[in-house]
Amino acid sequence: MAKTKDTNQEAQKRSGALGYFLTPILLLALCGGLAVLCYSLAPAHDVQRYLNLAFMDTLKVTSTTSGLNIRHRDIKTDDQNTTEDKPKLQEGKINYPTFGEQYAKLEAKSINLMVGVYYGVNSELLSRGACQSTQSAIFGTVGNHIIDAHVNTFFAELHNLAVGDTVTMYTDYGKFTYEVTEKIEFNKNDKKYVGVTKDDVLTLYTCAPQVIGSSDTRIGVRCALKEKEFYEPLES
Amino acid sequence: MKKASTYLFSVILTILLILSMLGTIGLMLMKFRALNAGTCLQLVQSQDLAERVHQSLEKYYQEQENVTGIPLSVYADSISTGECDKLIRLSITNAFGYMNGTVDEFGIKPDFSELKADMTAFFEDYAEKNDFEKDETYQKKLDEAQLAAQTNIKTECDVFRFATLQEAGLIDKVKKVVPYVGFGLIGCAAADLLLFLLLLAVNRKEKQHVWYWLGNSLLVSAILIMIPAVWLNVTRWFDKFAVKTDQIFAAVTGYLYGLTHAAITAAGVAILLAVCSYILFIIQHRMRNARTNGR
Numbered sequence: 001m002a003k004t005k006d007t008n009q010e011a012q013k014r015s016g017a018l019g020y021f022l023t024p025i026l027l028l029a030l031c032g033g034l035a036v037l038c039y040s041l042a043p044a045h046d047v048q049r050y051l052n053l054a055f056m057d058t059l060k061v062t063s064t065t066s067g068l069n070i071r072h073r074d075i076k077t078d079d080q081n082t083t084e085d086k087p088k089l090q091e092g093k094i095n096y097p098t099f100g101e102q103y104a105k106l107e108a109k110s111i112n113l114m115v116g117v118y119y120g121v122n123s124e125l126l127s128r129g130a131c132q133s134t135q136s137a138i139f140g141t142v143g144n145h146i147i148d149a150h151v152n153t154f155f156a157e158l159h160n161l162a163v164g165d166t167v168t169m170y171t172d173y174g175k176f177t178y179e180v181t182e183k184i185e186f187n188k189n190d191k192k193y194v195g196v197t198k199d200d201v202l203t204l205y206t207c208a209p210q211v212i213g214s215s216d217t218r219i220g221v222r223c224a225l226k227e228k229e230f231y232e233p234l235e236s
Numbered sequence: 237m238k239k240a241s242t243y244l245f246s247v248i249l250t251i252l253l254i255l256s257m258l259g260t261i262g263l264m265l266m267k268f269r270a271l272n273a274g275t276c277l278q279l280v281q282s283q284d285l286a287e288r289v290h291q292s293l294e295k296y297y298q299e300q301e302n303v304t305g306i307p308l309s310v311y312a313d314s315i316s317t318g319e320c321d322k323l324i325r326l327s328i329t330n331a332f333g334y335m336n337g338t339v340d341e342f343g344i345k346p347d348f349s350e351l352k353a354d355m356t357a358f359f360e361d362y363a364e365k366n367d368f369e370k371d372e373t374y375q376k377k378l379d380e381a382q383l384a385a386q387t388n389i390k391t392e393c394d395v396f397r398f399a400t401l402q403e404a405g406l407i408d409k410v411k412k413v414v415p416y417v418g419f420g421l422i423g424c425a426a427a428d429l430l431l432f433l434l435l436l437a438v439n440r441k442e443k444q445h446v447w448y449w450l451g452n453s454l455l456v457s458a459i460l461i462m463i464p465a466v467w468l469n470v471t472r473w474f475d476k477f478a479v480k481t482d483q484i485f486a487a488v489t490g491y492l493y494g495l496t497h498a499a500i501t502a503a504g505v506a507i508l509l510a511v512c513s514y515i516l517f518i519i520q521h522r523m524r525n526a527r528t529n530g531r
Contacts, residue, residue, distance in 0.1 A: 023247070023452060024452045024455055024456060026247075027247070027250060027251065027254065027456045028456045028459060030251060031456055034251075034255075126299075126302070127299060127302070151302075152301070152302045152305060207303065
């Protein structure tokens with residue numbers, strides 16, 4: 001009889017200890033569930049909206065672009081790619097550039113200009129050379145090839161280009177020769193010269209030189225394609 | 237825990253105590269950490285924010301020289317690390333002062349007289365050398381350049397983006413809540429005490445159990461705070477913010493990681509107190525058992 005009583009007491013003790021151990025787990029499960037429920041009801045989206053508004057890439061004044069991969073192609077400017085015996089290819093393979101890639105070189109002998117042309121425009125690329133708008137046509141295709149650069153650096157002498165002068169664009173897949181047909185001047189908000197064209201034209205522009213402060217006026221030249229030459233034939 | 241009714245009441249009171257403790261810890265973090273200007277002022281030094289802003293401004297004006305023709309040297313004195321530090325601290329104290337009601341007007345009005353003088357001197361010198369007429373256009377350009385420089389420097393030094401948050405209406409919303417944080421904290425602390433006394437009343441026949449329930453409350457509330465805080469820290473969740481400006485990224489993530497560290501510390505203290513409560517419970521429980529067996 002006494003033995004049975006002892007066994008019962010032992011079992012009670014054991015279940016009591018288990019209760020002490022399980023109670024905090026039960027409480028944690030209950031309160032955790034309650035917390036999850038409160039979180040789903042709480043205006044968490046509002047908090048996220050404010051975070052997005054304040055901190056998610058809203059600063060457009062940044063001088064660099066995240067993920068900008070600046071690369072340079074091996075571009076020959078002394079006609080090494082062609083020989084006199086070889087017929088000049090009017091159509092050929094185009095190596096399309098990616099953003100931040102220097103895929104061309106611009107030469108204007110009349111103003112002693114030779115500058116690398118980057119595909120894409122931002123302050124980082126503008127500090128390195130001339131930049132071609134990504135909305136413009138790639139050399140080798142028909143359309144408006146729009147290039148700009150700073151007036152205080154690479155395009156300082158652009159205003160000296162005259163009608164009839166030659167501008168040559170060198171790429172690693174071809175050489176494109178243009179002739180200046182028009183000197184242009186337009187407001188920075190005017191899209192007349194930086195829009196799409198049916199003909200193969202080259203538009204070079206920069207800020208109008210101004211004594212102080214930045215100018216709202218853009219000056220430059222419009223050029224027409226005179227000659228083109230591809231280095232490699234189109235792949236079948 | 238011999239009687240089911242005592243156990244049930246104790247569980248209910250403990251759940252309420254957990255919620256109340258979560259409120260107490262949360263409001264303490266809010267009052268003494270999140271809404272405290274000192275937290276952000278500490279970050280200015282620890283994250284080297286003034287130097288980061290200085291470098292960013294220096295790079296910006298170096299690049300702008302190609303566009304505006306104004307050399308970096310004109311801005312040099314106004315964007316020195318010391319000046320940036322002053323402006324960052326000013327914007328922080330103003331924003332927190334406004335939220336706490338000690339400052340009436342949001343936004344800083346720093347003294348840019350040196351910058352204005354430097355820019356005027358440069359413009360005048362340039363105009364003289366180039367025979368540029370000081371007419372209306374000249375004055376307009378000068379005013380525009382000065383205003384642009386002041387706005388840019390102010391914006392860059394607002395590393396916590398208070399101006400943007402104010403434009404979005406958040407600062408005013410927080411300002412309305414701030415006075416109630418203190419009252420809320422007192423209320424939660426009073427609720428903690430009241431619930432503890434109620435637990436004591438429910439467990440009056442076995443008083444040692446109060447320590448057990450208190451330990452449970454502390455442990456569960458600590459775990460509920462610690463799990464998300466540790467997760468945010470371990471996964472470096474705030475590093476995913478797409479902030480491209482170095483100084484803002486350092487300021488914002490530094491502030492948020494600081495908050496999670498404070499939450500982890502608070503939870504750690506709560507766990508320590510829970511362990512103490514459990515030890516007290518075990519000691520008292522054993523003493524009571526020894527007394528019962530002794531009879």
